[in-house]
Amino acid sequence: MTAVLGVDAGGTSTRAVLVDTDGRCLGYGRAGAGNPISAGMEHAASEILSAVTAAIRIAGLAATDVGPGILAMAGSGVNPDAGWIRSALVGAGLSGDVELRSDLLATFFSGTFEPDGYALVAGTGAAGIRVRNGVVDLAADGLGWLIGDVGSGYWIGARVVRDAVAALDGRAAPTALTGLLLDALGIEVGGKHADGRPAALLAVTDAVYRLRPVELSRFAPLAFAAHGDDAATRILAEAADALARLFGAVAMPGLVAPLVLGGSILAQDSVVATAVMTAADASGLVSQIRQVDDGVVGAAVLALRSAGVPVDAAVFERITGSLAGLR
Amino acid sequence: MTAVLGVDAGGTSTRAVLVDTDGRCLGYGRAGAGNPISAGMEHAASEILSAVTAAIRIAGLAATDVGPGILAMAGSGVNPDAGWIRSALVGAGLSGDVELRSDLLATFFSGTFEPDGYALVAGTGAAGIRVRNGVVDLAADGLGWLIGDVGSGYWIGARVVRDAVAALDGRAAPTALTGLLLDALGIEVGGKHADGRPAALLAVTDAVYRLRPVELSRFAPLAFAAHGDDAATRILAEAADALARLFGAVAMPGLVAPLVLGGSILAQDSVVATAVMTAADASGLVSQIRQVDDGVVGAAVLALRSAGVPVDAAVFERITGSLAGLR
The missing domain is CATH 3.30.420.40 (ATPase, nucleotide binding domain)
Structure with missing residues (x-):
């Protein structure tokens, strides 16, 4: 295994990243709507595969170099069965070893490596x-x-x-x-x-x-x-x-801990984001606030953790820094 | 012509009344959902026909005794073509001489005969x-x-x-x-x-x-x-x-004139109806307020007017009084 796979599949677009066990992003790919609930399973699987194969191509890897992966998407809690995407990945020569996680959890881990x-x-x-x-x-x-x-x-x-x-x-x-x-x-x-x-x-x-x-x-x-x-x-x-x-x-x-803000209404500074940050600050329960564009960093963090690789501050910085160079 | 036809076709139920030129209700019938937009044209036509034939049976009339009619329904302004219901009525032996009117106008004329x-x-x-x-x-x-x-x-x-x-x-x-x-x-x-x-x-x-x-x-x-x-x-x-x-x-x-209230939220006394009546009263633009259960009286008023029969206080009282005896 050369790299683990992190996929953030949204209702509008899908992002895939390949990251090695040091946290270095080797390849990054993007495609269209990848949520099977809103886009349909067949379409979603095809878009996710498109993002994944683009990331593999950029990384200069073979499909067989890719280890286990995490697919972050809305609705994963209600429909935890990943069979539909596993078979699509296997069809493209990957192991198909992929698990679903909450898109909200991927957003969280796109802003912090802390567990709480x-x-x-x-x-x-x-x-x-x-x-x-x-x-x-x-x-x-x-x-x-x-x-x-x-x-x-x-x-x-x-x-x-x-x-x-x-x-x-x-x-x-x-x-x-x-x-x-x-x-x-x-x-x-x-x-x-x-x-x-x-x-x-x-x-x-x-x-x-x-x-x-x-x-x-x-x-x-x-x-x-x-x-x-x-x-x-x-x-x-x-x-x-x-x-x-x-x-x-x-x-x-x-629980004084990081707050991560995502989505178009909160990811950029606006009167809404500012007011929410002020209210959260005033609660005394927030140690830091981060705004993130999507959940792909968090999908990589979850993929590393799932593969038994601890993600500390240094690994997290390496993921975000090296991904920024690929986007 | 023995009587004109008034139909109030709603999303839940449909009411039909036959009224003579003195305002006496001769027959009344009820059926299910008669709005073609929500129920579909075929189903709506069948329910309306069912209410009309029930009214004819109660009146002891023949289909050929029924003169022109008014069908009051939501959406009549957007789709004023009455072809779908005319052909259904003709199929049952009626003249099919029916015009569409606003259900809101039928509600208004269920509470008053005044023109404003x-x-x-x-x-x-x-x-x-x-x-x-x-x-x-x-x-x-x-x-x-x-x-x-x-x-x-x-x-x-x-x-x-x-x-x-x-x-x-x-x-x-x-x-x-x-x-x-x-x-x-x-x-x-x-x-x-x-x-x-x-x-x-x-x-x-x-x-x-x-x-x-x-x-x-x-x-x-x-x-x-x-x-x-x-x-x-x-x-x-x-x-x-x-x-x-x-x-x-x-x-x-x-324009100081009657206000007619209809629909489940306003037809019965409630905190909402009371507050709306108080606000309307305070405007100084309301001469009287009436709450009505549906638009079938108004459909009869509109049918009489459309047939050239003036509806004054006496005729209006005769419609409401004689209809109450049939319901």
Whole structure:
């Protein structure tokens, strides 16, 4: 075995890395949507394989040089059977020795090598975990767009659309979100439809119901773009409050440990990320806060640990440093 | 022609009435879901026909005695073509002379014969209209569960579920809604699942995602049942605020006129209905408020008007009085 395999398979894109037992990243590959629940097993397996073979090619290795691997993905707790991806990997000449892990755990270990701490992820969905002894001790939210994912991209985007149409509909004060939404959908203002309402309202409604509900997350950036707008400010403040409560749900008195933030809403600095970091700091339960772009470093950490390789500060630094050179 | 036909076709049930030109109801029939958008054209046509033939049988009339009719249903503005129901009626020996009208307008005319005023309906969905000269002058909301229907049964029910699971998930203070929801779903408390969370949380999530989103409206009654609970009180107060804003969107300065309330959330007295009535009263734009169970009286009013029969106070009283005897 020359290297272990870490894969971070998401709903939009998939990342694979090959890392040797010193923590040096030898190859890195990227592909499309790799979550079997949202993309379908066949498509997901094909994208994951594409990322893995790209990483092998970059590393200049043979498929037989690749040791055991970890596939981090959402839903791994509910469907822990890895048979669908094992057979795809075996078909490509790999050992197929791969185990599934939580994408949240991979996010956590993308920010720290410590065995205990917290992770919050707010992308399309939103979830938090407490990690103890390297495994998920407690999870919160991640209950999906219909009844949970509070503070997520979906949650923010759905509110953007609701507030934008309420203003168009005369049920709320005007907001900059309306113009931003019409622009985003390529809908022009003007004209009346049969019920005395603006034609644009009917056009927005038609356009939005053609999307899958989770796709409303694409309108979340409009809330960040509408600087100073009352409705947008309120939406983002409520999202930050919800994510601070999410941290509160996984935080444990006495466990002062790292907090890792991931997902499009928290990975970059924004009013939401800043407010969540301030609230987490104020709890006194956070030793450091890291923002990470994805879970691929953590997938590598989990793959090394699973292969019996301890990951300390030096190994962790080597993973992140050498991966940065490959991306 | 012995009688005109009024049909109120809803997403759950359909009502048909035959009324003579003096406003006397001669026959009344009921059947299942008659909205072609939610139930499908074939099923809707069959249910409507079933209600109509029952009304004809009760009246002791022949199909050929039935004059022109009005079919009131949601979505009639978007799909005004009545071909699908005309051919079904012709197949049963009727003239097939039927026109579609807004279900909201039928609700309005179920509460008043005056040509101007307002109607608010909050059932599974929520919408409001301003009526002038007997037609819809302006509509508001009715934009569906994903982006509108604020204050509706869906809107309340979805919040009941969200608050109930947030409490189970440690993201919110305990609420009586959790126990009420578990009871409603037949889920027992107890046991932990893999992520350190209660098994009941996973069971609720599974059960709720098996429903169509609008079916979350079935949990709205739990908010009314949880007397004094903080979360339930807040949900109902927000629903009442939203419905008061909906009235504000259709209310017109200078137009002091009747307000008709319909739909399960507003047709009976409740904290929500009372708050909406108080807000509407305070506007000074409401001459009287009526709560109505459905739109079948209004469908009869619209059918008479469409046949050239003026509907005054005496005719309106005769319709409601004689229909009450048939139901």
